[in-house]
Amino acid sequence: MSNERTMKNAHATYTSLSTQLVQIERTGDIRRLRALLASDSFAQSLLRMDAGRRQYLLIASGRMLARMQAEIGPLIRHTKVYGAPNKPKWDAAMIAKLRAADAKYGNDEDNARALGVTEPAARRARLRYIGVRGTGVTGPLPAQQAA
Secondary structure, rough: HHHHHHHHHHHHHHHHHHHHHHHHHHOOOOOOOHHHHHHHHHHHHHOOOOOOHHHHHHHHHHHHHHHHHHHHHOEOOOOOOOOOOOOOOOOOHHHHHHHHHHHHHOOHHHHHHHOOHHHHHHHHHHHHHOOOOOOOOOEEEEEEHHO
C-alpha cells in the first residue's frame, strides 16, 4: 500500500514538472526556466522521483535551456584585439537594444548573446547606461567615483 502511494506521488510529481517545462518552452521564458531549475522545490521534486524519470527531466531541461540560449544568439568570447576594430559602438540604438534585452532577460550573459558582444562588455554597458539592477542608479557606482 505504502509503495503504491509513493509511486503515485512520484508519477504526479513527474507529471507536474514536465507540464511546467512544456509551458515554459511554449512561452520561451528563459528567466522562468532558470528560476525553476534553481528552486528548492525542483530539487526536492527530483529526489522524490525514480532515477529514470529524474534523468529524463534533467536532460530535457538542459536541452531546453540550450535551445533557448541558441535562439538568443551565441555568446561571444573575449579575444585580445589590437586597435579594437570590432569594439561595439554604444550609440542610442545599441543602448535601446541593451535596455530591451535587459528587460527581457535580466542577466548579463543573455544580454551579451542578444547584442552580439562579450559578457564583460554587456555588463559594463549595463552599469554605465542602465545602472545596478533594482536600484535605479545609473552611471558608476559610488565606490568607483571615489577612485
